[in-house]
Amino acid sequence: xxxxxxxxxxxxxxxxxxxxxxxxxxxxxxxxxxxxxxxxxxxxxxxxxxxxxxxxxxxxxxxxxxxxxxxxxxxxxxxxxxxxxxxxxxxxxxxxxxxxxxxxxxxxxxxxxxxxxxxxxxx
Numbered sequence: 001x002x003x004x005x006x007x008x009x010x011x012x013x014x015x016x017x018x019x020x021x022x023x024x025x026x027x028x029x030x031x032x033x034x035x036x037x038x039x040x041x042x043x044x045x046x047x048x049x050x051x052x053x054x055x056x057x058x059x060x061x062x063x064x065x066x067x068x069x070x071x072x073x074x075x076x077x078x079x080x081x082x083x084x085x086x087x088x089x090x091x092x093x094x095x096x097x098x099x100x101x102x103x104x105x106x107x108x109x110x111x112x113x114x115x116x117x118x119x120x121x122x123x
Contacts, residue, residue: 016028
């Protein structure tokens with residue numbers, strides 16, 4: 001665990017037995033075990049909190065990307081309103097053309113039909 005081999009561990013236990021004594025050694029081992037368990041629990045909680053912070057940061061990044069997409073969609077919706085306005089203008093233009101054609105027909109004049117092939121007019 002800490003780079004301690006079996007011979008070193010036996011030496012440490014022998015010194016502890018001599019210094020502490022055989023009566024207090026089990027109590028010391030229990031308290032050392034509890035301390036190690038608490039230390040391990042604290043380090044695990046710390047690791048979990050760090051991992052949780054990382055997950056929160058990832059979720060914030062995902063939320064930011066969703067917000068960006070949402071804003072982009074809203075901007076596109078505004079563009080569709082502008083296109084709707086252009087369609088209204090197109091309808092008004094067509095209505096005006098129809099009105100002019102009707103007036104010209106009433107006067108006896110006719111306009112040439114619009115050519116669908118614009119390239120042939122250019123040549």
